[in-house]
Amino acid sequence: MNRRQFLQTFGLATTAALQTSTLHRALASLPPGAFAPANLIDRDPIAHVISRLTFGVTPDLYQHVQTIGSQAFIEEQLAFETLADPNIATHLIPYAEVLGKNAGVLLKESEGMAQVAGQALLGGTTVRAMYSQRQLYERMVHFFSDHFSIYVSSAPLTFMKVDDDRDVARAYAMGTFRAILGASAHSPAMLDYLDNATSAKDAPNENYARELMELHTLSVDGGYTETDVKEVARCFTGWSMTRPRDSEDGLLQYLYRPRMHDDGAKTVLGTIIPAGGGERDGEQVLDLLASHPSTAEFISYKLARRFVSDFPPDALVQACANVFMQTEGDIRAVLRTIFNSEDFWNAPPKFKQPYEYTISLLRAFDTIILDGNRFLRNMRNSLDGMGQIPFHWPAPNGFPDVQGAWADNLLPRWNMATAIVGNQLRGAQTNTEPFLNLLESRGVTLDPEAVFAFLAQYLLGRPLTTDENGILMDFVNSVADTPESQIMNGIGLLLASPAFQYR
Amino acid sequence: MTCSHCKTLSRREMLRNSAALATVGAAHAALPAWMPRLAFSPKHQAPRGDVLVSIFLRGGADALNMIVPHGEDAYYTARPQLAIPRPDASGGDPKTLDLDGFFGIHPALSPLLPIFQGGQLTAVHATGSPHESRSHFEAMSFMERGTPGEQGMTTGWIGRHLGTLDTGNGSPIRAVGWGTAVQAALRGPISPVAIKSIVDYHLGGDEKAAAAMLNSLNSLYALDSESLHASAEATKSAIEVVASINYASYIPQNGTTYPETDFAMALRQTAALIRADVGLEAACIDLGGWDTHVNQGGAEGTQAQLMIQLSEGLAAFHADLGPDMQKVSVVVMSEFGRRVEENGGIGTDHGHGGAMLLMSGNLNKGPVVANWPGLAPDMLDRGEDLAITIDYRDVLSELLTSRLNNPLINEIFPDFTTNSLGLFSA
Numbered sequence: 001m002n003r004r005q006f007l008q009t010f011g012l013a014t015t016a017a018l019q020t021s022t023l024h025r026a027l028a029s030l031p032p033g034a035f036a037p038a039n040l041i042d043r044d045p046i047a048h049v050i051s052r053l054t055f056g057v058t059p060d061l062y063q064h065v066q067t068i069g070s071q072a073f074i075e076e077q078l079a080f081e082t083l084a085d086p087n088i089a090t091h092l093i094p095y096a097e098v099l100g101k102n103a104g105v106l107l108k109e110s111e112g113m114a115q116v117a118g119q120a121l122l123g124g125t126t127v128r129a130m131y132s133q134r135q136l137y138e139r140m141v142h143f144f145s146d147h148f149s150i151y152v153s154s155a156p157l158t159f160m161k162v163d164d165d166r167d168v169a170r171a172y173a174m175g176t177f178r179a180i181l182g183a184s185a186h187s188p189a190m191l192d193y194l195d196n197a198t199s200a201k202d203a204p205n206e207n208y209a210r211e212l213m214e215l216h217t218l219s220v221d222g223g224y225t226e227t228d229v230k231e232v233a234r235c236f237t238g239w240s241m242t243r244p245r246d247s248e249d250g251l252l253q254y255l256y257r258p259r260m261h262d263d264g265a266k267t268v269l270g271t272i273i274p275a276g277g278g279e280r281d282g283e284q285v286l287d288l289l290a291s292h293p294s295t296a297e298f299i300s301y302k303l304a305r306r307f308v309s310d311f312p313p314d315a316l317v318q319a320c321a322n323v324f325m326q327t328e329g330d331i332r333a334v335l336r337t338i339f340n341s342e343d344f345w346n347a348p349p350k351f352k353q354p355y356e357y358t359i360s361l362l363r364a365f366d367t368i369i370l371d372g373n374r375f376l377r378n379m380r381n382s383l384d385g386m387g388q389i390p391f392h393w394p395a396p397n398g399f400p401d402v403q404g405a406w407a408d409n410l411l412p413r414w415n416m417a418t419a420i421v422g423n424q425l426r427g428a429q430t431n432t433e434p435f436l437n438l439l440e441s442r443g444v445t446l447d448p449e450a451v452f453a454f455l456a457q458y459l460l461g462r463p464l465t466t467d468e469n470g471i472l473m474d475f476v477n478s479v480a481d482t483p484e485s486q487i488m489n490g491i492g493l494l495l496a497s498p499a500f501q502y503r
Numbered sequence: 504m505t506c507s508h509c510k511t512l513s514r515r516e517m518l519r520n521s522a523a524l525a526t527v528g529a530a531h532a533a534l535p536a537w538m539p540r541l542a543f544s545p546k547h548q549a550p551r552g553d554v555l556v557s558i559f560l561r562g563g564a565d566a567l568n569m570i571v572p573h574g575e576d577a578y579y580t581a582r583p584q585l586a587i588p589r590p591d592a593s594g595g596d597p598k599t600l601d602l603d604g605f606f607g608i609h610p611a612l613s614p615l616l617p618i619f620q621g622g623q624l625t626a627v628h629a630t631g632s633p634h635e636s637r638s639h640f641e642a643m644s645f646m647e648r649g650t651p652g653e654q655g656m657t658t659g660w661i662g663r664h665l666g667t668l669d670t671g672n673g674s675p676i677r678a679v680g681w682g683t684a685v686q687a688a689l690r691g692p693i694s695p696v697a698i699k700s701i702v703d704y705h706l707g708g709d710e711k712a713a714a715a716m717l718n719s720l721n722s723l724y725a726l727d728s729e730s731l732h733a734s735a736e737a738t739k740s741a742i743e744v745v746a747s748i749n750y751a752s753y754i755p756q757n758g759t760t761y762p763e764t765d766f767a768m769a770l771r772q773t774a775a776l777i778r779a780d781v782g783l784e785a786a787c788i789d790l791g792g793w794d795t796h797v798n799q800g801g802a803e804g805t806q807a808q809l810m811i812q813l814s815e816g817l818a819a820f821h822a823d824l825g826p827d828m829q830k831v832s833v834v835v836m837s838e839f840g841r842r843v844e845e846n847g848g849i850g851t852d853h854g855h856g857g858a859m860l861l862m863s864g865n866l867n868k869g870p871v872v873a874n875w876p877g878l879a880p881d882m883l884d885r886g887e888d889l890a891i892t893i894d895y896r897d898v899l900s901e902l903l904t905s906r907l908n909n910p911l912i913n914e915i916f917p918d919f920t921t922n923s924l925g926l927f928s929a
Contacts, residue, residue: 203848388683475715
């Protein structure tokens with residue numbers, strides 16, 4: 001079954017009714033070359049669904065999805081709670097204890113705890129991306145870590161981010177939007193990062209109020225005014241946190257401080273919030289924002305951008321926004337709408353963010369971590385060169401999710417690809433065994449050209465073009481004279497190639 | 504294809520060889536012809552002007568505490584905790600360093616005082632992008648693209664400047680964005696490269712294999728229809744250029760020592776490229792952390808620390824270049840200034856008007872250029888923020904025409920009519 005047949009059986013035909021003005025705006029903002037067809041060869045739907053829902057193909061995953069089919073795989077990933085993940089606990093052993101602690105407890109521990117907590121955040125995130133079976137869930141955690149971005153520049157924010165990662169992104173990544181928005185609003189990390197914890201009635205701080213509307217919900221053109229910013233700031237005065245030294249249990253957690261709260265009447269987006277509401281004021285604002293059509297559209301747009309294309313079709317965004325409104329912000333329902341759309345199956349290539357590219361390299365040939373600390377130091381350096389250490393985007397809008405932001409820094413990617421193939425990843429090792437098993441099961445001989453042909457299907461979901469094959473063979477013939485060395489060099493070139501920069 | 508000895512290759516050999524990135528011979532695949540992504544026509548033909556160094560203070564820098572209007576009582580009324588004391592304030596605490604009797608500079612900017620006094624540094628005050636947005640991201644986007652209020656433009660003002668000017672300079676590094684991503688201002692028809700560190704800017708592994716891989720990668724990227732080709736080609740050329748300049752042995756002139764910060768390293772690398780004369784025409788540098796909603800600090804504190812980074816970096820660059828400042832123009836800007844009145848967290852919220860700095864060997868006016876609107880309540884934007892009386896595009900337009908030899912302002916700032924400020928000598 002090729003992709004075209006798949007689409008026919010899928011039975012979806014939408015004719016996107018784009019408004020002319022929207023179309024013009026979209027066209028005007030296209031970077032050169034965008035939407036040009038990547039190739040004229042239909043892409044294997046199995047490879048497509050793996051590349052879009054996960055952090056990258058592995059030999060086992062490739063077998064699995066071919067066995068159960070792409071539609072069953074989507075449902076399996078959406079129902080992540082029932083998806084067995086037997087080995088992840090073992091991978092998490094070095095980090096689990098720290099990641100389970102409260103920021104107040106971490107604060108009291110040893111001097112070097114900031115570094116340990118930072119390492120646990122990066123390590124936990126990375127081994128889950130590499131090894132978890134719940135790949136779509138992990139990608140959604142990644143999505144919401146960016147959506148509610150917190151720059152973990154130093155302690156104690158690093159400690160608070162440990163709670164935030166666990167109790168916000170990981171707790172609600174596939175839940176309702178109101179739930180994750182509420183969790184974020186109560187998260188000490190967010191209260192600290194956007195300065196709400198110290199915002200009091202005499203001179204409220206506008207930082208959280210503004211970003212709550214601009215970045216977390218309505219979006220910049222979502223219909224709020226500068227007066228709304230001030231009024232929302234008043235509503236959230238007093239939303240603060242405990243001081244671990246003062247509290248009996250030593251925990252650092254959300255605390256409403258009534259004496260800091262401005263209890264006068266407010267008007268937010270035209271809705272009157274009567275005087276005397278206390279802590280409820282903030283909850284009412286969150287209700288208003290989470291159920292607002294601009295929020296539905298903005299979250300839908302960002303999800304479609306992440307899973308479909310840098311400039312997602314307006315009709316798809318609208319369809320998702322409708323589902324968002326009908327389901328009261330059920331993230332899973334919005335995702336299902338995306339994955340069931342023709343736009344998803346016809347999606348143009350989507351450029352991988354540096355972190356996504358790195359994880360896809362590590363997964364393709366089953367990287368095994370031998371020394372976690374060494375591996376993470378090395379990863380941090382490489383990711384720093386690419387501009388994407390997780391939780392280190394220096395602004396509250398999260399890492400950019402469009403090609404234009406990343407495409408002028410290719411060199412560190414090429415170096416990462418050659419490091420994987422050259423087995424020069426410090427603290428880790430490439431394990432080619434599962435890949436060789438896969439080759440064997442498909443009857444592929446260890447002949448360079450045959451292996452490359454299979455690799456193209458495995459990594460890219462399509463055959464190599466004649467030109468690509470020629471370049472690849474010229475390269476390996478010029479740099480290596482044994483087939484095995486030719487194969488390894490060819491793999492390096494394929495991993496660094498433009499096609500593998502895209503999902 | 505069949506291969507007689509492939510079938511006998513054992514899995515053990517294969518596993519062992521996964522560690523080998525081979526090294527035999529160097530291939531010289533034919534280079535693809537370089538294709539510009541867009542063609543402007545007709546370009547303006549002129550010799551190269553100054554090297555432009557554009558520094559962006561990300562987060563909305565509080566200009567009122569940098570270029571301090573110490574002659575304005577309202578400033579001290581609005582900021583009981585944050586205001587920088589007048590130059591003649593009593594006591595030994597750090598205070599404003601006077602420039603012209605009305606404006607002065609924050610004490611953390613003291614390394615810049617001699618440069619102001621020497622006529623090679625000018626502050627333009629109550630300036631900025633006229634769009635009303637108080638959003639960092641929207642304001643930065645408008646400012647860097649050079650089209651306040653217009654969403655459609657995907658290129659930046661420096662990108663369009665380089666795209667419309669034919670200086671006969673074929674260098675692959677006409678433009679560099681220091682860091683891990685190219686700044687929005689630089690994007691456009693030329694292919695800028697993002698470089699974080701020159702010494703790390705090479706392909707790893709064996710030299711010959713790396714060269715072969717680079718050539719093959721370029722052939723592969725030439726087949727790509729998703730516009731990565733120009734970026735790949737620029738990367739390859741930039742690797743060759745930076746390898747040629749031997750940065751490791753670069754010694755700053757005039758006994759200069761740069762501070763150990765990313766910001767100063769970017770300036771040091773810029774100076775090295777200027778000295779090596781490899782065709783650099785524009786460089787962008789970011790300095791972040793200016794979003795000081797809480798604990799901004801006055802004469803000392805968070806913002807003062809940032810100003811130390813800024814001033815020490817700029818002063819080192821100025822000293823290193825010495826007489827070569829005659830062919831360099833530095834511009835410093837931020838997406839907006841901050842609220843006149845301090846907030847309850849000893850910080851400031853988002854505002855409007857701000858300041859720009861110009862450092863050049865060819866300034867005509869200074870130390871402060873302003874059409875000062877004052878800080879009286881009825882003169883403030885929305886009743887609370889410093890008003891903008893000089894459009895930042897007026898400053899940049901003069902820079903473009905006077906120092907960068909590019910008169911095509913209509914293409915760089917569409918639908919904008921410039922007002923002359925007389926900032927530069929031609």
